[in-house]
Amino acid sequence: MKVSKDAASSARRIYRLCAPxxxxxxxxxxxxxxxxxxxxxxxxRGILHALHRLVRIxxxxxxxxxxxxxxxxxxxxxxxxxxxxxxxxxGLTFEYTSNADLIGGVRIRVGNDVWDGSVQSRLDRLANAx
Amino acid sequence: xxxxxxxxxxxxxxxxSSVQKSNVGTVREIGDGVAKVEGLSEVQLNEMIEFPGGLxxxxxxxxxxxxxxxxxxxxxxxxxxxxCKTTGKLLSVPVGEALLGRVVDNLGRPLDGKGDVDAADxxxxxxxxxxxxxxxxxxxxxxxxxxxxxxxxPIGRGQRxxxxxxxxxxxxxxxxxxxxxxxxxxxxxxxxxxxxxxPLHCIYVAIGQKRSNIARTVQTLEEAGAMENTCIVAAxxxxxxxxxxxxxxxxxxxxxxxxxxxxxxxxVFDDLSKHAVAYRQVSLILGRPSGREAFPxxxxxxxxxxxxxxxxxxxxxxxxxxxxxxxxxxxxxxxxAYIPTNVISITDGQIFLETDLFYQGIxxxxxxxxxxSRVGSAAQTKAIKKVSGTTKLDLAQFRELQxxxxxxxxxxxxxxxxxxxxxxxxxxxxxxxxxxxxxxxxxxxxxxMQNGHFDDVAVDRVKECQTALEEYLNNRKAxxxxxxxxxxxxxxxxxxxxxxxxxxxxxxxK
Numbered sequence: 001m002k003v004s005k006d007a008a009s010s011a012r013r014i015y016r017l018c019a020p021x022x023x024x025x026x027x028x029x030x031x032x033x034x035x036x037x038x039x040x041x042x043x044x045r046g047i048l049h050a051l052h053r054l055v056r057i058x059x060x061x062x063x064x065x066x067x068x069x070x071x072x073x074x075x076x077x078x079x080x081x082x083x084x085x086x087x088x089x090x091g092l093t094f095e096y097t098s099n100a101d102l103i104g105g106v107r108i109r110v111g112n113d114v115w116d117g118s119v120q121s122r123l124d125r126l127a128n129a130x
Numbered sequence: 131x132x133x134x135x136x137x138x139x140x141x142x143x144x145x146x147s148s149v150q151k152s153n154v155g156t157v158r159e160i161g162d163g164v165a166k167v168e169g170l171s172e173v174q175l176n177e178m179i180e181f182p183g184g185l186x187x188x189x190x191x192x193x194x195x196x197x198x199x200x201x202x203x204x205x206x207x208x209x210x211x212x213x214c215k216t217t218g219k220l221l222s223v224p225v226g227e228a229l230l231g232r233v234v235d236n237l238g239r240p241l242d243g244k245g246d247v248d249a250a251d252x253x254x255x256x257x258x259x260x261x262x263x264x265x266x267x268x269x270x271x272x273x274x275x276x277x278x279x280x281x282x283x284p285i286g287r288g289q290r291x292x293x294x295x296x297x298x299x300x301x302x303x304x305x306x307x308x309x310x311x312x313x314x315x316x317x318x319x320x321x322x323x324x325x326x327x328x329p330l331h332c333i334y335v336a337i338g339q340k341r342s343n344i345a346r347t348v349q350t351l352e353e354a355g356a357m358e359n360t361c362i363v364a365a366x367x368x369x370x371x372x373x374x375x376x377x378x379x380x381x382x383x384x385x386x387x388x389x390x391x392x393x394x395x396x397x398v399f400d401d402l403s404k405h406a407v408a409y410r411q412v413s414l415i416l417g418r419p420s421g422r423e424a425f426p427x428x429x430x431x432x433x434x435x436x437x438x439x440x441x442x443x444x445x446x447x448x449x450x451x452x453x454x455x456x457x458x459x460x461x462x463x464x465x466x467a468y469i470p471t472n473v474i475s476i477t478d479g480q481i482f483l484e485t486d487l488f489y490q491g492i493x494x495x496x497x498x499x500x501x502x503s504r505v506g507s508a509a510q511t512k513a514i515k516k517v518s519g520t521t522k523l524d525l526a527q528f529r530e531l532q533x534x535x536x537x538x539x540x541x542x543x544x545x546x547x548x549x550x551x552x553x554x555x556x557x558x559x560x561x562x563x564x565x566x567x568x569x570x571x572x573x574x575x576x577x578x579m580q581n582g583h584f585d586d587v588a589v590d591r592v593k594e595c596q597t598a599l600e601e602y603l604n605n606r607k608a609x610x611x612x613x614x615x616x617x618x619x620x621x622x623x624x625x626x627x628x629x630x631x632x633x634x635x636x637x638x639x640k
Binding site: 008012053057109111112113114115116117121 | 148149150151152153154155168169170171172194195215
């Protein structure tokens with residue numbers, strides 16, 4: 001859906017009001033969405049669409065996707081969670097998956113940042129160096 | 131064997147084995163050579179973006195919610211949801227002397243089937259032009275081998291001279307003739323026949339042209355022995371708009387490497403009209419606001435930042451130079467259109483080609499009245515300056531009086547003399563394509579014209595007389611030509627030699 005500039009601007013304003021300290025207040029956001037859906041202001045679909053996108057990006061930035069060649073034990077998971085929370089200011093949700101293509105090591109994605117310590121990526125780097 | 135093993139071990143040791151952090155994004159939209167990517171929070175403008183399958187793109191639009199990435203290659207395998215990452219590098223191309231004699235694309239990849247290019251370095255495609263202090267004024271000529279240009283619209287090393295005209299008026303021919311002339315001069319210098327001549331390497335950037343035209347140009351240069359001194363950067367009409375947009379900057383980067391080595395370079399952009407159209411397409415697809423004639427607002431900057439990179443550097447900065455010959459195609463001779471006026475205001479002069487002159491048989495069809503070189507006689511040798519001093523004025527007066535030529539019997543002697551002289555000058559300046567003349571031949575012919583040696587030759591036989599004179603000088607007066615080439619000025623010896631030669635020639639020619 002093509003969102004107009006005004007709708008995108010309104011959505012940004014609403015999002016900023018619902019995240020006063022940079023941390024999204026879910027209750028406030030729910031209340032805002034309900035109010036928009038009820039009052040149906042001009043181009044409310046565009047506003048909701050843009051708001052959905054902003055909240056999705058925010059959720060993704062707080063989600064850590066941890067891929068490993070084999071299942072990680074509790075100690076490793078705890079270490080990873082502590083390190084990432086200290087780096088990103090806490091509040092991260094973690095999702096663990098296995099990916100045998102990595103061969104070994106771990107690949108972590110938090111928002112747009114990817115930390116790749118897998119064996120496959122090191123082999124790729126070695127191949128590119130030649 | 132042990133050295134190879136050591137080299138491999140060194141390569142392995144150099145590769146970082148630590149965890150690598152990268153910044154990624156997700157493709158949300160793709161089409162028309164542009165991908166809209168969500169994420170890439172740390173991307174910088176003009177940064178290279180890596181897509182799956184080794185495809186590379188250029189981040190050109192940094193918007194709040196997404197990044198517009200122009201794709202530089204086949205993107206059929208890219209789909210929504212694919213991950214791409216920043217590389218931390220600006221777009222750069224391989225450069226080096228190994229590119230001379232090669233045909234490459236806008237990323238420096240070979241197209242001629244002669245194997246990989248052994249590049250000396252990588253240069254960024256976008257680079258800031260040399261500063262004011264690093265520059266030096268233009269004073270060394272570029273001998274194009276086209277007599278009318280060398281006499282009346284002289285070009286110097288480090289100058290930007292625009293070649294402008296309608297379709298099929300000989301714009302590319304002028305550029306190719308100039309390249310061939312440089313190859314001939316470089317060869318003469320290498321053989322010791324041309325003193326104090328710094329070789330001029332050539333780069334020809336083909337933008338949006340038919341591949342058959344590019345192939346024909348390559349063949350022409352090969353037949354003239356000029357290809358080994360020339361690098362061709364080709365972004366043909368079947369290449370994407372992004373590739374056509376980047377090609378001139380790639381050519382510029384290749385030229386800048388040679389310029390930084392203290393060498394002299396000639397670069398031809400053929401043509402910038404198609405370049406502007408390609409940039410317009412890229413900008414519209416990126417969603418940038420359009421202005422006059424649907425061009426984006428920075429279309430002037432597109433060409434100004436390209437052409438400003440051509441300069442003559444001071445001795446402290448290496449002493450190299452890059453001379454630019456941009457080509458612009460006009461529609462119906464309209465030089466007041468948007469893109470032509472932009473480029474005219476950027477360059478240091480223009481060579482204007484007229485369709486009317488072309489079809490009258492005056493080729494090169496240069497309009498002397500509308501053509502100018504802002505560097506002027508500072509870019510001429512003393513010899514050419516002396517023999518061509520009043521030529522432009524003579525031709526201007528001839529054009530004014532041409533209307534009265536039909537009333538020949540009613541004109542006074544002085545006016546008739548001006549008309550006769552003008553007609554002969556026009557004939558002398560006609561030149562076959564791919565047949566550039568050497569400096570010494572130009573000096574001899576112009577001297578002969580200036581001293582009235584063609585005045586008693588019928589207008590329709592002037593060309594025949596000129597050809598015979600050149601043949602006579604090449605075959606019988608090689609010493610005199612060598613003297614002119616060495617002195618580059620009309621010394622007493624040269625003048626005496628020319629007098630004797632012309633007397634002998636006229637005595638035998640009927």
